[in-house]
Amino acid sequence: MGTPATWVREGLCLLPDGAEHAARRTTIEIRDGRIAGLHEPDAAPAAAPGDRVIDGRRHLVASGFVNCHTHSPDNLIRGSAPDLPLELWSLHSAAGREERSPREITVAALLGAIEMLRTGTTTVLDHIRMSPHPTPEGLEAVAQAYAAIGIRAVIAPIVADKPIVQTLPLDPDDIPPNGGGSYGRAPLMPWTEQLAIVEAFVRRWHGGEGGRITAAIGPSGPQRCSDPLLAAAAELSERHDIVLHAHVLETRAQRAMGFRLWGKGMVRSLAERGILSPRANLVHFIWLEDGDLDLVARHGAAVVHNPVSNARLGSGICRLPEMLARGLRIGLGTDSACCNDSNNLLETAKWASMVHANTTPDHADWVGPYRAHALATRGGADVLGLGSVTGRIEAGLAADLVLYRLDAPAFVPLIDPVRQLVHAENGASVDTVLVAGEVVLENGRCTRLDEVALWQEAEDLARRRLEANRSIYAAASELSGPVQRMIRRLQGEDAR
Numbered sequence: 001m002g003t004p005a006t007w008v009r010e011g012l013c014l015l016p017d018g019a020e021h022a023a024r025r026t027t028i029e030i031r032d033g034r035i036a037g038l039h040e041p042d043a044a045p046a047a048a049p050g051d052r053v054i055d056g057r058r059h060l061v062a063s064g065f066v067n068c069h070t071h072s073p074d075n076l077i078r079g080s081a082p083d084l085p086l087e088l089w090s091l092h093s094a095a096g097r098e099e100r101s102p103r104e105i106t107v108a109a110l111l112g113a114i115e116m117l118r119t120g121t122t123t124v125l126d127h128i129r130m131s132p133h134p135t136p137e138g139l140e141a142v143a144q145a146y147a148a149i150g151i152r153a154v155i156a157p158i159v160a161d162k163p164i165v166q167t168l169p170l171d172p173d174d175i176p177p178n179g180g181g182s183y184g185r186a187p188l189m190p191w192t193e194q195l196a197i198v199e200a201f202v203r204r205w206h207g208g209e210g211g212r213i214t215a216a217i218g219p220s221g222p223q224r225c226s227d228p229l230l231a232a233a234a235e236l237s238e239r240h241d242i243v244l245h246a247h248v249l250e251t252r253a254q255r256a257m258g259f260r261l262w263g264k265g266m267v268r269s270l271a272e273r274g275i276l277s278p279r280a281n282l283v284h285f286i287w288l289e290d291g292d293l294d295l296v297a298r299h300g301a302a303v304v305h306n307p308v309s310n311a312r313l314g315s316g317i318c319r320l321p322e323m324l325a326r327g328l329r330i331g332l333g334t335d336s337a338c339c340n341d342s343n344n345l346l347e348t349a350k351w352a353s354m355v356h357a358n359t360t361p362d363h364a365d366w367v368g369p370y371r372a373h374a375l376a377t378r379g380g381a382d383v384l385g386l387g388s389v390t391g392r393i394e395a396g397l398a399a400d401l402v403l404y405r406l407d408a409p410a411f412v413p414l415i416d417p418v419r420q421l422v423h424a425e426n427g428a429s430v431d432t433v434l435v436a437g438e439v440v441l442e443n444g445r446c447t448r449l450d451e452v453a454l455w456q457e458a459e460d461l462a463r464r465r466l467e468a469n470r471s472i473y474a475a476a477s478e479l480s481g482p483v484q485r486m487i488r489r490l491q492g493e494d495a496r
């Protein structure tokens with residue numbers, strides 16, 4: 001019968017049950033990276049000689065989480081960013097991202113991938129930020145990192161052709177000469193060249209590693225992109241049928257900036273320019289206008305919800321219950337290790353389950369652990385264009401599976417597996433992880449690389465980078481006063 005199979009025997013599996021999931025003892029048969037069959041324990045076929053058998057009897061077996069939004073370079077400077085609103089936070093964290101070598105980009109991506117595999121995430125969208133624009137070597141480094149560790153990854157290179165100082169926008173007299181690091185006045189690479197780099201990357205990597213690596217295009221935010229860049233990015237997304245992933249209306253200042261630039265709401269402007277489509281991901285989407293939910297629903301665009309990051313940066317609370325009621329496509333993201341400060345989607349799912357109860361008077365509309373779990377798995381897969389690939393334990397889909405030890409505090413006594421997974425587990429019980437049927441984490445450790453050696457290297461690289469960028473941090477901090485004044489002005493315009 002061809003290649004050997006892998007069997008996960010008699011695990012307590014979270015299987016699709018309507019739009020959510022329910023637990024049932026099941027034996028999973030895996031062939032060629034996919035789930036080939038789901039069997040009642042008593043009726044499961046015997047393994048053939050040479051097959052791999054994983055005993056799941058003491059495990060909860062769930063589809064791996066889909067983290068729809070992070071920025072891997074920040075993994076190398078985790079813990080460095082002060083608690084500030086987005087625009088001031090960006091000043092600081094951007095300074096730490098400058099002048100990265102390909103090896104630093106690789107190590108940063110691996111740090112996040114290890115953390116995610118250890119906390120039950122098997123698919124990640126990396127909205128990869130390279131300062132000041134994507135480079136072929138940098139994109140190659142990040143793709144090679146994910147290929148090496150074996151996680152499923154969607155790589156969305158950030159493009160932008162307006163310096164941040166223009167899009168806040170600061171008074172030119174307020175910008176110190178040569179100040180501000182990447183916030184300064186230095187012109188950015190023309191958008192045509194940026195998109196050529198991204199398109200070459202798409203051609204090289206989209207569908208690579210047996211489909212584990214896909215590519216996307218990641219305009220930073222509409223206000224940071226010229227109209228021709230955004231139109232060309234949407235066209236590239238359509239031509240290659242890839243996701244277009246952008247921060248949209250994360251802060252109140254951004255909403256005011258949209259009105260300054262286009263004389264109308266940002267989402268209305270995007271809809272009129274043909275940018276909203278089923279391939280579009282609106283990340284954060286907090287400061288929306290009346291009518292925006294209709295536009296998003298009509299165009300089939302998707303939303304990525306990042307509740308921990310939103311709280312860390314004081315951005316606000318996304319109107320998730322309304323979006324769920326409208327049937328919008330929604331996934332969850334951690335956002336970066338500088339604004340969370342983790343890549344643990346279990347924690348984000350718990351926040352998504354609970355935080356909206358504070359703003360939603362009718363408890364029937366609360367999100368709760370079942371819906372949060374569905375958003376963290378099949379919801380996210382659909383948002384990233386991977387709904388027929390991953391996100392559910394179902395015959396024909398990739399075997400992206402996480403085995404949680406049931407003899408762990410979160411699961412004893414075991415009364416409600418989904419609630420206990422989302423509300424009680426933190427990743428400590430993750431024992432074995434499979435991506436496309438391959439065991440990439442075993443006994444809680446990555447199988448394909450030496451984690452300890454990587455951590456030692458990361459400590460060294462991080463310290464040297466923080467030291468080397470001291471003058472960039474100092475230059476950036478010269479802008480904090482002007483930035484703060486501009487945020488207040490934009491917030492005032494928005495409140496008018």
Ligand SMILES: [Zn+2]
Binds near residue numbers: 070071127247335336
């Ligand atoms: Zn982000």
